[in-house]
Amino acid sequence: MLSANRKLSDPSAFRTLDWFTVVLYLLLVLAGVVSIYAASYDFDHASIFAFTEFSGKQLRWIGLGLVLGLIILLSDYRIYETYAYPLYVGMMILLVVTAIIAPDTKGSRSWLKFGPVSLQPAEFAKCATALALAKLFNSYNFKLKSPASYAKAIGMILLPIVLIICEKETGSALAYLALFFVLYREGMSGMVLLAALAAVVIFVVSVKYTDPMIGGMLKGEFIVSLLIMLTSAAMAGLYARSLEVMRNVGLCFLVSVGAMFLCQSLGWELPWKWIFVGEIVLAAVYFIVMALRDHLPKLLVCAIFALGSVGFSFSVSAVFDHMAPHQQNRILVSLGIKADPRGAGYNVNQSMIAIGSGGLTGKGFLNGTQTKLKYVPEQHTDFIFCTIGEEQGFVGTAAVVLLFLALILRIITIAERQPSTFVRVYAYCVASILIFHLCINVGMVIGLCPVIGIPLPFFSYGGSSLWGFTLLLFILLRLDAARKQFRS
Numbered sequence: 001m002l003s004a005n006r007k008l009s010d011p012s013a014f015r016t017l018d019w020f021t022v023v024l025y026l027l028l029v030l031a032g033v034v035s036i037y038a039a040s041y042d043f044d045h046a047s048i049f050a051f052t053e054f055s056g057k058q059l060r061w062i063g064l065g066l067v068l069g070l071i072i073l074l075s076d077y078r079i080y081e082t083y084a085y086p087l088y089v090g091m092m093i094l095l096v097v098t099a100i101i102a103p104d105t106k107g108s109r110s111w112l113k114f115g116p117v118s119l120q121p122a123e124f125a126k127c128a129t130a131l132a133l134a135k136l137f138n139s140y141n142f143k144l145k146s147p148a149s150y151a152k153a154i155g156m157i158l159l160p161i162v163l164i165i166c167e168k169e170t171g172s173a174l175a176y177l178a179l180f181f182v183l184y185r186e187g188m189s190g191m192v193l194l195a196a197l198a199a200v201v202i203f204v205v206s207v208k209y210t211d212p213m214i215g216g217m218l219k220g221e222f223i224v225s226l227l228i229m230l231t232s233a234a235m236a237g238l239y240a241r242s243l244e245v246m247r248n249v250g251l252c253f254l255v256s257v258g259a260m261f262l263c264q265s266l267g268w269e270l271p272w273k274w275i276f277v278g279e280i281v282l283a284a285v286y287f288i289v290m291a292l293r294d295h296l297p298k299l300l301v302c303a304i305f306a307l308g309s310v311g312f313s314f315s316v317s318a319v320f321d322h323m324a325p326h327q328q329n330r331i332l333v334s335l336g337i338k339a340d341p342r343g344a345g346y347n348v349n350q351s352m353i354a355i356g357s358g359g360l361t362g363k364g365f366l367n368g369t370q371t372k373l374k375y376v377p378e379q380h381t382d383f384i385f386c387t388i389g390e391e392q393g394f395v396g397t398a399a400v401v402l403l404f405l406a407l408i409l410r411i412i413t414i415a416e417r418q419p420s421t422f423v424r425v426y427a428y429c430v431a432s433i434l435i436f437h438l439c440i441n442v443g444m445v446i447g448l449c450p451v452i453g454i455p456l457p458f459f460s461y462g463g464s465s466l467w468g469f470t471l472l473l474f475i476l477l478r479l480d481a482a483r484k485q486f487r488s
Contacts, residue, residue, distance in 0.1 A: 005100070021414070024410065035387055039371055077479055081131075092160065120171040126468055164176075172453070173435055173455075179429055182428045185303070205224055207220070232283060235302045242281065255277075334448075347383060354389060357369070361393040363393075384460050415431065
């Protein structure tokens with residue numbers, strides 16, 4: 001918390017400013033401008049500084065962003081905690097207004113137009129959400145221990161996600177999920193992350209493996225049932241410290257699997273899907289009974305995990321069917337189920353060709369053939385990384401990733417040296433958002449993730465994205481510069 005008797009005037013933030021982070025920021029944005037110029041260059045193009053070109057426009061956004069950063073560094077550090085909640089409420093209202101009045105742009109209603117300028121409020125709402133979450137954790141006696149505290153923290157993250165999805169901007173909404181890692185740092189049980197990972201695995205396996213197995217049971221259903229039961233049994237042993245329960249549940253299910261293959265070899269058809277579901281439900285009941293008998297409340301968590309996993313597995317098809325056709329196609333292409341080289345898979349295929357053709361050292365600056373011939377759509381925005389891969393090769397892409405890694409590690413270092421919970425939580429919010437954007441953007445460019453429209457921080461063309469990350473970073477720098485004026 002802030003000391004109540006501090007003077008209103010602070011020493012200049014520049015004396016205690018983390019200049020190493022500033023240098024990393026400048027290197028990233030300048031490398032981004034060069035990459036944008038390379039991605040949009042052709043022989044008729046003007047200078048990199050021409051405001052008629054994407055690179056020139058990005059330089060203008062960078063200049064304005066630096067002015068914004070200077071204003072933040074000269075501001076009173078106390079305002080960011082004082083006005084965190086009003087700023088959050090204001091941004092949520094703006095997201096609602098955006099969903100109502102924003103024009104339709106490529107199927108999304110997420111951009112507000114101010115004459116020739118368009119801004120995306122979802123990018124700025126990340127900063128407001130991070131500040132509000134930090135203030136929540138810094139409030140008196142707040143701990144992630146009760147259902148009410150979990151509801152407040154999770155609700156604060158889910159609200160912007162819901163509002164942005166209403167704008168039909170799913171990619172930007174998913175970026176807010178990165179804030180759940182902050183909750184884990186501040187005391188959230190690892191079971192929540194395990195449940196989230198299990199949901200992803202169940203979804204992917206259920207969608208990818210649909211070949212019939214036995215008695216109408218799909219291959220994906222069998223794999224999911226096996227994973228649920230074995231994971232529940234392992235949790236009973238490792239998490240609840242009950243080796244007896246782990247042994248009994250694991251052996252029972254493995255015997256059933258053996259019986260299934262034996263029946264298959266004999267040509268006997270049984271409703272194995274429902275047999276396995278019944279076993280998982282019985283295992284959950286067994287967890288509950290043993291939890292009450294041996295006073296092991298963690299076995300109740302195992303039971304909830306088993307039942308929740310089964311319930312989610314039955315909802316996968318409904319969730320997938322309610323997705324938009326283009327979202328379904330992107331998932332199917334990413335999982336290798338569907339080949340659509342001229343449709344949903346076109347961007348990724350061309351991007352991988354561009355990166356692969358770069359080899360170790362690349363083709364040289366402005367010499368990328370995929371780039372010059374415009375094979376990769378949106379290569380100056382979401383697919384900017386493939387331009388780096390083609391022209392600078394593995395060496396260039398590794399250098400970019402290392403720059404990001406240095407920035408993220410520096411932010412974590414800044415977080416851990418804070419005496420204030422408010423600044424520490426905010427710093428981890430910034431680091432989590434950067435990690436999510438980096439991993440998902442690079443993942444979708446090289447074909448590991450579905451294409452969901454996540455920009456590469458400081459590199460992808462766009463003022464909203466650049467300003468959003470500049471706000472996040474420079475507010476952290478201002479708070480860190482005043483760390484000696486905070487008390488724990």
